[in-house]
Amino acid sequence: MDPLIIQEESSTSSHFTYEVFLSFRGEDTRKTFTGHLYSKLRDVGVKTFIDDEELRKGDVISRELEKAIEESRISIIVFSRNYASSSWCLNELVKILECKEKLKQMVLPIFYDVDPSEVRRQTGLFGEAFAKHKERPFGAQRVEKWRAALTEAANLSGWDLQNVADGHESKFIEKIIQQVLQEVNQTPLDVAWHPVGVDSHVKDIELLLQNECEDRVHMIGIHGVGGIGKTTLAKAIYNQMFRLFDSSCFLSDVRSEAEEFGLVKLQEKLLQQVLKNKDIKVGSVAQGIYLIKERLESKKVLIVLDDVDHRNQLESLTRERSWFGSGSLIITTTRDKRLLCRFGEKERYEAKLLNDNEAMVLFCWHAFDSHFSPEDYVNLARDIIRYSGRLPLALVTLGSHLQGSSIEEWGYEFEKLKSIPHCDIQKILKISFDGLDDGTRSVFLDIACAFHGFDEHEVTETLNACGFHAESAIATLVQKHLLQRSWNHLLVMHDLVRDMGREIVRMESPRDPGKRSRLFIPQEVRDVLQGNKGSKKVEVLKVDRREFKGENLSTKAFKKMKNLRVLIMDELHINGDFELLSKELRWLSWKRCPLKCIPSNFPAENLVVLDMRESDILEFQLNLQCCTSLKKLDLSCCKQLRSTPNFNGSRSLETLLLGGCSSLTEIHPSIENLFSLIILCMPYCKKLRDLPSSICQLKSLEDLDIDGCLSIKTLPDNLGDLKSLRSLQASYTGIKQLPRSVEMLRNLKTLRVEGRKLKVERSISERGFHRVQYSLPTFVSDLILTYYYLSEADIPRNIGSLSSLEYLDLSGNSFHCLPFDFSKLRLLKRLWLVDCENLQTLPSISNLENLRVLRIKYCQKLVKITKLDNLPSIRLIQIIECSSLQNPFNEGFFSAPALSFLSGENSDYDDIKIYLECDEIPEWCRNQVTASYMRLTMPTHINDEYNFLGMVLWFVTDCFDEPFGIPTFLISIAGRKTLISPFSRPDDGHREVSCVYYIPYIHKAFDGEMIKGGERIEVWSEYITAKKIGIHLLYLDQHGKVISLPGDVD
Structure with missing residues (x-):
């Protein structure tokens, strides 16, 4: 096993x-x-x-x-x-x-x-x-x-x-x-047949409780999508803890019990179980609340409410902490995070999906009665696990369903699953959908069928224009774990949740797709369009170009779809009378449109989003005065487009995308009338000669991107009039200097001005900025001024005073030293200095408490970094191809990050990585060998006298062993083998390089256990030769000082 x-x-x-x-x-x-x-x-x-x-x-x-x-x-x-x-x-x-x-x-x-x-x-x-x-x-x-x-x-x-x-x-x-x-008679609960992955979640909950005062009443809310294992986790916690309480109660399936029998019966059941008296009766909800308060206020109890879906269930059973005795624990599981609003931030726990290994083990137990798959089933098993999205419900259901089937039957069933979800999975997931109001259901189905992976703002604007309260609906879906927001503001769903929504739509009319509200299955869409089988019920249509392969389609195919709101298609050839298209269209995406111009009778009056990327349009003749609702116009990569449309009347337009329009030569001066424009993105418009000064009338503009516009030589002198501008990206252009008015951009956060790497030596005036002294806006957070070969005199004079600066990149410049210090840049997180060929000294960067990434590469004349220590947040340092620089790291360098891990400030990091061109391990590293393998026994006297903080691992290496393997370093602690990190080879891999890792005590290598005296550590490498290895052990002594202790090297 x-x-x-x-x-x-x-x-x-x-x-x-x-x-x-x-x-x-x-x-x-x-x-x-x-x-x-x-x-x-x-x-x-x-x-x-x-x-x-x-x-x-x-x-x-x-x-x-x-x-x-x-x-x-x-x-x-x-x-x-x-x-x-x-x-x-x-x-x-x-x-x-x-x-x-x-x-x-x-x-x-x-x-x-x-x-x-x-x-x-x-x-x-x-x-x-x-x-x-x-x-x-x-x-x-x-x-x-x-x-x-x-x-x-x-x-x-x-x-x-x-x-x-x-x-x-x-x-x-x-x-x-x-x-x-x-x-x-207080018996444990049956948790699950194979409770894989549960223990780690139980430990997470225990950690939440460890920091709580023992005398108070604790509440823990476990939330997550249906089928993720909330009930399993609650049962495991109950079994682990119920003996620590005077009495306990696990109320299963509160949602259906309340629906079928009412709240009074639930109150009775809670009182009967906790007080161990089956004769207790409750006459009303009010009486039940009184009895719970009266009878349980002095008892230390454990109560679990499983699958709560309405606030009144909590109100009638566990509303107030004062109802229960000191030290009581109330656990609630729910799909709806909103029900936990009274819980503290540290009292809410989101159940997590299994990792890949756990998903495979759980699936195999149910499919094969073993923790591994037979070799000939491995690939299909992986496909099914990928389909399941690592959701325990799906893994158990599908594993049990496929158990005992032949490999051919597995293949047939898997193909079927792609179009029709398993009924048991559908039933469980659909519970959350059934609890939504009609408007929120429509928003959910629109996203599941058409907008999965789309920008939240654009989808919200479109659905609002369709008459839905999209902000409220999306918030509800997120709280109920039917929808997620990605880090870059996209709306995404778990694949099985998305499939659940699509199956609901399919069941609207299983045999006649033309009578469904949303069409998205490629073959069915083809049949409906070619047979003119659409109907007024169709609201959303998504067309896959692979089903048509250049065929012409008549606009008559859309004639009956009078309520079509969303039309998404790609490279589709359509001819006929475009007036036949629905006037209800809010979203039209027609990528790679073959038309040379948009017909004048195109029904665009209600459009919110018009996406014509990579189309063959020569001129945009659509009258935008009629498009009063249009928020986004995307003409990116329309390579034949010569000029922008007349923007008069487009008062609602917020986003204009023209990037990659390589034939575009001018911007229509009416752009000044786009009073609502927030984003103007037109990178790599290589023939665009200038920006009209009228662009500076855009009072709402926040993002301006002209990267790669080689023909633009200057920015408007009145650029400073863009009072709302937050991001200016003007890299790889012909611009020689920034206008002085840049100082007036008070809201500017990101300034990116990158030059081009020049292989041929040229004069300063040819290859860089003209020397103009100017200051930068005070609140800039990201500053990239690269490859303009700036000298000390060319550097903006107030960089050292930019207290909001978080990212600074001055690569490819000609200064010998930086004419400022870092003492005021307290928020700086990333510092890049690459290809600074004349740089000789770097001022002290100590005490930069937020610095996470430091990259210094190809600075051959750099001889000194004044001070490099007290960087508690550092995560990655690269100092490569700086041949004149001596090793800047001393023993004390690791003290600050070690203490920050101890305090929890660095808890989102797994380790710290340093890449350094150096072929020796410093003497302060207490334990070292000249070999590719090292074994060390921890000092035996550490347990009582010192707190273990972590260890520094130092590898000196120079080449890969095998061309096809991923070079990695590994560590085994008390027999637990763990990958430390893949090795990132420097650009030229032939030189000897030191790879240094700080492994804190919270690292996965320790598996949540504190390393003990006498335990053995083994370190080695794979697919790369480690010529020397060092281990430096860090401890906290009784006086709060970081010290190192030697181990016994075998």
Whole structure:
């Protein structure tokens, strides 16, 4: 069995062999009290371990007894008069308390004919016993362990014979039996047949709880898409923790229970389970709320509400923390993140998809009853896992469905899945869709069928124009995990969620596609268009050009589609009367349109987006005065387009894209009338001679891109009038200088002006900026001034004062030193200095607390970096082809990042990488070998005295071993093998290079475990030769100082 599965299954299922373990002094109570207790436990069906006298030989308890303790849910300790005189009993007690701590077992002390204070303080007979122990060769440390164990056990809640049932043993035993039955009847839940990947999520939840105050009521909300494993995770957490509470309750399927039986029944069930009283009845929701508050406010309870879908369920069951006793934990699972708005940020946990390895293991268990796939099924298994998107529901469903089928049957089923989702998966995912209002459903279906992967702003504007409240709908879909926003503002769906939406549309008319609201399946679209089978029900149409292959299509094919709102097509040849197209069109995407001009009767009055990229248009003759709703016009890469349209009347236009229009020579001066224009993007319009000064009237313009416009020699003098401009990109143009008015661009954040690398030496005036002293806008965050061969005098005079600067690239310039210091650039994250051939010294970059990336390459004259330390956020440093520079790294360099990992400031980083042209490992690196493999044993005295922070790994290498492998460095810690990082070879790979990694204690290599003294570390490389290896171990001493300690190199 795979080790991963062993771990997952053992930690999320019941692992107890016995319900009770009895610990007692045999000569005191075996034939009396303990014997009677054991008989009664057995009579009521409680599986109890009681040892055989034959097992009690010597002073050390046997492995068989240790195993019995570990596998018992409850340990009952019968403290009697002579209990402490037995070293066996005392060792057993220590083991029991260890299991209580590590395995969360319950311990129930019974004080039989002995005062609890004697046990707690070791007085009376217990004191006499310890006096004798001192005379025996047990050792002071073991005796102290026994004392501590007795004190801890006596402080636990237990039973004292003299204070219960007036000393009557039979009644005393009955009371104990009642409590034991109450505990053992709290059975764990069945988590899953194969709970792969669950343990890591349980650890995440435990981390959330670790930072919370123990006395407060904790709430955790687990949210995520249907089928991702929220219920499985909640069950695993419940099993892990329910014994730590006075009482517990797991309410399954709250959504359907509330729908079928009502909230009152749910309140009854919660009270009955928590109070263990099936007779409790609730007359109304208000009465149920009162009873929950009244009866549970002093109880430490664990309550799980699974699959909540409405706020009233939370309001009636767990609304206020004050309803429950201190230390209680309330867990809620839901598909709708909005229901968790009252939870703190650290109380909300989004369930994650499985990783690739976990997805394969889970699928294989259900498909093959094994954790791996037979060789001939591997490729198909990977295809199906890719199709499933690593969603556990899909993996389990499809694996079980395909189990026992031939490889041919697998192939048929997989092809079927591509067009029709599995009904069980569809049923679960569709629950979220069914809970939406009509408008939000329409938005969901539009995105699933047409706008998956499209820009959120453009889709929102279009759908608003269709009469939907798109912002609200999209927000709802995101909160319900039916939709996601990517980092670059695209709308994306999990593939199975998208397929669920498409299947809903298919079922609108399974046999007649022309009567569906949205058409997108290529073959069906072809049949509808060629057969003129469309209808007024069609609102969205997506055409795949591969189905038509240059065929002509008549506009009559669209005649019946009177309600068509969205038309997306590519390279489609259409002829006829364009007036037949729907006047309801809001979005038209016609890439590679073969028309030379757009017909005058084209129905564009309601268009919001017009995308004509890569078309053959010579002139854009469409009257934009009629396009009052048009927000985006994309004419990118229309290589034959000579001039822009007349923009008069286009007051709504926000985005104008003209990039790659290589024949474009002029911009119509009416562009000044685009009062709403935000984005003007026209890179690589090589024949465009100038920008009209009227462009500076665009008061809303935020982004201007003229990269690659080689014929543009100047920018308008009044450029500073663009008060809203945030980004100016003017690289690879003919521009020699920026106008002085650039200083007036107060909102400018990004200024990118890159020259071209020139192989032939030229004069400064030919190859760079004309020398003009100017200042840059104060709030620039990204500044790229490269390959203009600027000298110190050419550098803008206020760079050192740009306190908002985050990215600075001055590559390809001619300065000998930088005429500013970095002390005020506190926000700087990236610094690039490449091909600065004359650079000799670099001012101190220490204390740049946000610097993440430093690249210094091909600076052959650089001899000194004044100071390079105290960079707590650094992630990547490259210092390559700087042959005059000595190794700038000292031992103290790693102290700041090490401490930042410890404080959590660097928690989003996995490691730190440094690439350095250097063939020696510095002497301060305490452990090093001249070899391609290194084995090191950690110092043995570290556990109590020092906190391990991490390690520096230093490799000196010069070439690849194999041309087809990915060069990597690997580390094994206590037998756990982990890839450190793929190696990024410098541009010329023949020189010796040092690859340095800082591996913090939170790195995946440590698998969440703190490395211990005496553990072994192994380091080696694959597909690349490591000539030397060094390991430098960092610790935090008792005074908070970072120090290094040597290990033992084998």
